[in-house]
Amino acid sequence: MRLSDYPVVFTSDSNYFFSCNARSIRILSVETGQVVRILSSSVEEGGHKDTVTCVMLNLKNPLQLYSASLDGTIKLWDFNDAVLLQTFDTTVPITHMVISGSNPNHVYLTTTKTSKKQQQFQARKTGELRVKQNSVLLRFSLKNTRKRLTRLLKTRSCSGLAISSDGEHLVLSARNKLHVIHIGAGNGIEEGGLTENDESRFRCYVTPEKITCLAFHPTEGCIATGDERGRITLWYCFGKNIDRPVTTTMHWHAHQVAALAFTSDGNYLLSGGEESVLVIWQLQTGFKQFLPRLGSEIKHITVSPDQSLYAIGQQDNSVNVIRSIDLKIKIAIQGLKYSHVNHLHNPLSTGLVIEPRNGHVVLNGLPGTLQFYDPIKEQHIMELEVTPRNKVSRTDEKEIIPPRVMHCAFSNDKSARWMATVDGRDDQETTPELYLKFWEYDSDARTYILNTRVDTPHSKEITSCVFNPREGDHAPMVVTTSLDGTFKVWELTHQGESRRGIEAERAWSCRSTGFYRDMVPYCSGFSSDGSLLAIAYGQIITLWNPYLNTLQGVLTQPPETRPIKHLVFIKNSPFLIAATKDHLYSWNLLTCSVWWNYQINVEALKASSTTPHFMITCPEHKEESSQHTIIVFKPTSPKPVYMETISKKVRAVTFMPDPTSPSKKAQNDVVEPILIMNYDFDLEVLGGRTAEDLKAEAEEAAEKARAAALEVEKQKSLVTDIFGSSVKAESKKEKKEKKENAIRNTGSKKNMVRNPLFDAPSHVMAPVSSLFEAFMAQLLTQNMTGKEEVKAKKKQQKQEQEEQEDEEQANGEVAAVSGDMDMDGEEDNIATETELPSSLVNFFSSRLTV
């Protein structure tokens, strides 16, 4: 949810406001702060194709809304019913839009024309998405005339566009220039008939500083501009002294003025900027009123039509609605904070971490904090300050380097009692700071309370931080690896003695330090029972016993000499997945050999915490567009289980345990929903069950229940009521039960092959030779049932060859057949296999280099 990219707009009754959120527009209630409705939610239904930059109520009908977007369209909505009424195609990306009050059919808009290269360069340099190079002011007619688009003015980097309330004048600010355009009727030019050539109508004033924002006084001929140096200038440039306008300068802001707004009666001017202070200027007296400590830089200010509310869009992706009477916050709406921080200086170093307690996602918030966020309800849960930090406004041009949270991990038990964070600050001037912090969940305070702070746990940057996932009442354990070449094992211990009935204070401390040759570890992982610790040094994976600190084994990659970047154990299986920059390896720890591998670019690797699945994201650079593919595998086979292609870069991925399905019944074959952070730093959920699916499932279940009930009713006749059920019926029943049991048995046997035999960690298992007998015995029983499957497959292949048109039908049939044979969800497997396009299979088999 991006809330504060662009200024919000209130409805005429001030009960709701509109917020541009990437391609969609959200209507939020002032009363509750919740999303009431979403406009333009999907492109298929006529939504915008690109970012919405401006929304505006229809002056003729306050129940309608105009929205302008970078895709070059203006759309008119009925926002009560969320219906698209009309679309106007202007063919130019719109950055600013105003509508004349006197002639509502004329829309004035600015567009930016920048060459692609420049734009990219600029974006890289500043880290911001909005770039303006050459701006053109245009007039667009909403009426169906022949010439709809009229060019009025060309200028550089437009920073603001405003129109007087009587519709006579248009003001445009661009860098150091303030353009005032008389667009009203008169002097032989009819209303709205202005063209580029009527030079007498264009005026231009030059200021010494760059103008950053502007506002038009609602009743008087007065324009307010804010500049880079923090000055606010009031221009009285209408009337007699057109050439030498009277100006008033008001200076309070230390940094640039980011937003200006007049109250609708024109008595007050509101301004805000980087200082996080809302300044309210009384224009007649020059009296200033302040609302300090708003928490984050102010980006936009909007005043509600009845003047009772101010909406303030802030840098941390939040909108605060403030009551004008007592200047108290009425409601605060918070989006994902990370989407608005400077991504170059603050990379998403924690990734997306799922908090096991509530299934919330945890990620970097503002520098030095963690944000807990509910991605499904799009709700901000809490912000946890990891390092103490006072919000200090910088005094000079140099940016203050904030501390950064680098890693975050949760203990694996369901209650997620412990959290470990790594944070630090390195400004290249003073001594680098590095802290490892251990937090304990406090059910009274309902937050994580700092338990132990370790100063300088390693002498260099920490590369990974993992919790031992073992269950039970053992003391929790954390392993950190660092660029200084060591890994350290941290354990919870009792500090001091527990005397006089007082419980000893619990604290974390370093139990042991380890290293391997003089190499540098980059990543680490624990097996799912916590008995094996894997640490990757360069292209070598070392396996350790974390309790005894003994080196259990060393796995070396085949020839390729790139360092391993990612390393995960797969839940409940003896597989270890390692990935270098361009190879993916699946290690079988029973044989200590590579089970399969791919040559594929791996950007991220994540394992599911409940099912034996893992996923990778791989970028594919085609001409211009960089496509990203998310692929889900099972460790046993190189055949992907699930694939999803995303047109833009994926910032981060994680599996999201489905909160609606009970955790106990986690099916092994169902791929969990995937949570991604997309290119626009917004969270998206892929796959999984939607609300509709859930409903369908529920209906299905209900239908089944009904059918069962019917069957029972059938069996129960009057006769059976009196004499009890007949022998026939009972025998039938028995048979049925037997059948079901048999099916269950085969199913469980199958499970046995998978689970208990190889469930133990590889290094504590008996040698393979002694396991052979038992294993083969199980395999044989499985094959008996498996044969039929093979037959079915063959049959299906034949059918496919014979009649390719009826492919769908065949699929259904096969699915039905296999479904009959076992209820274990093999059905899904086959279904997915057949669903995979053949080209895709080819693609993978060509890359398969076993």
Place this chain on the structure above:
Amino acid sequence: MVKKAQSKTTFDTLQNPDQVSGTTVIVHSSFSPEGGHSYCIVTPGADHYRLRIFDTTTGAIKNNYEQKEGDGKWTCIRWGNITETGSNGTSKKKRKSSTGGSHSPVLALGHTNGHISIFSLVHGRVIKELSGSHTGKVNDFCFSKSGNRGFSAGEDGLVIEWDIMQGVEMSKLKTEAKSVKKIQLNHEETMLLTAGHNMKLWDLETRETIKDFTGHASAITNVVFSANDKFLASTAEQDRFINLWDCTRDNQQEGNITALTLDNTVSHIDISPNNAVLAISEEGTAGLWQNAQSVSGTSSSSAKANKKKRYTTRACDCSIKIESSRGDRALIPLLAGIFTPQGQMILARGSTIKPVFEKIDFQNEDGSLKEKEMLLTRAPVTGFLLDEAAQADSNLKATKKAYDESAVTVVGVTDFALPTAGMANAEDSEGEDGGDKDSTQMEGRTMEEKLQDLAMDESANSLTEKKSKQSASGSAKNKYPTPKANSLQQMLIQALHSNDLQLLEACLTFNNVEVIRNTVRRLPTAYVVPFLTQVIHKFQQKPNRGEALLEWIKAVLLIHTAYLMTVPDLMKKLSNFYQTLDSRVSVFQKMLNLHGRLDLVMNQIEMRQQYVAEDVTNEAATVYVEDEDDEEGEDLDLDMDDDDDDDDLVGEADAFDEEELGETDEEELESEMSDDDDDEVSEDEE
């Protein structure tokens, strides 16, 4: 497989306003169905009721509503979902958001004048009014799952089916009962239950009664269908029984299957998807029954067997209480509870002003109960002073967790392995053992022997002053190394034995190498490890004492090496010491560099001063003509001003005499030598 059979029910009660729970009157409190994401509580205000809705995950207030017009009092409150117009219920694969208004949570508020208002949580206001059908007060309202239909029951005995979208009456059902207090749809929405004192189950298709249950002696307050619609549970006013009723169509059993009992009047009940029943009593405790349907399961097949069981009651399988952690053992009352689909439950507790919500795991992975009696200790919530204007602020604060270091243990570089409790105990016992041995030894001696010892001592004292000095310093030459009460070794043993830190400190003030060595040599082996740990601890605490303490550590390690080798977990005990040294040595290199540089700079400054001084003197000695003298002096000054320090170093170094250079070299060497010494010492310790 039953997929997501969520209990659609809420615990709805309209308690009498005179019922007091805790300190404040609660008119109504309930969780939203399907996961309990929200919690609503109605408390009476001055002349209005006040409705507040909390978010259970953050504890923040979502809505705060008072009805200004009318009498402002509601007769019933019920959760539901309605479909709003203009929602985009598109079946997209990429589910961006489920808040598209497709299903927005609402509350139905019944009024005394027969009106029903639908309050939207999202809008924060009443969005619909249903009126015109009831003549008396509305007793209860019930939403269908889709949110298109709703049923209301009035004091007039009518049950009315509403089309909520249009706000019109769809049909009317006349019940013979005088008044219907509660109505409830089953999950499949085929049956409707109306309850006053007795209960009737209606078929919605045919509009006929299926069953007529006897009900309770008092007015019924809660009815909940089980997830599979096989049975239902009901509670009544001033009744501590929860009655379970069979509501399958195929048998005609109209008595209750079983009754679950609690110690006090039951105010809330909920049934989980796997048929566990949770009930909250009015005194604020909770009871949990597992497999409440177990009796009902047999009942459908054999009605006879059931008759015997008919009046059996069941006490709860698990009772849940929450106690104040203030130490006064006061109970914190539970306000309401609900099961979540994940197999947990959410409980609301504390005051009505600031309830606290907690998710509790009550069962293990296999579905068995964790504990028979769950007693949780929680801090009571204080700070109720909360004016309305500060609500948003407090909400902000609730989600903003400031950094708090009040309860933190700081682990520095120097103490990476804190002594574990186990270790500490081991040391203690070791110390005690050692003491015992000593005492037995002492006891084993006869008085004669002791006297002899004393005699020897006296004789030794009486010999010569020189010899006594030697013995004081603990010379090994003495044939009888008799321990003296005032000897340092004895003091040390005493200090270690009694864990007297002051005495130990006194011992450690000695820094004579010879004394230290002798003391350590005579230290019984049992005290070696405790002594070592103590000294190391002090060493870590105050780095500037290191020099003095190192002498002790060194002595211990040198003299008792053989013993230390036999100590099994020595590695663990000394690991922190090792790390301390390691970290200090790592600083050492830098310090050395700094030292060297500072030396260089200091020497240069010194030398420059000398140089200037010499220059002046030289010049005074050599110059004879006054004019030239002045010019040269000026030139020199200018040079000095212009040059940088570095230039000075180079330029002046050339100008120096051989002698001076030699001096500096020597000094540097000396400093390096001394550094080396330190280095050696620290290496020795390792």
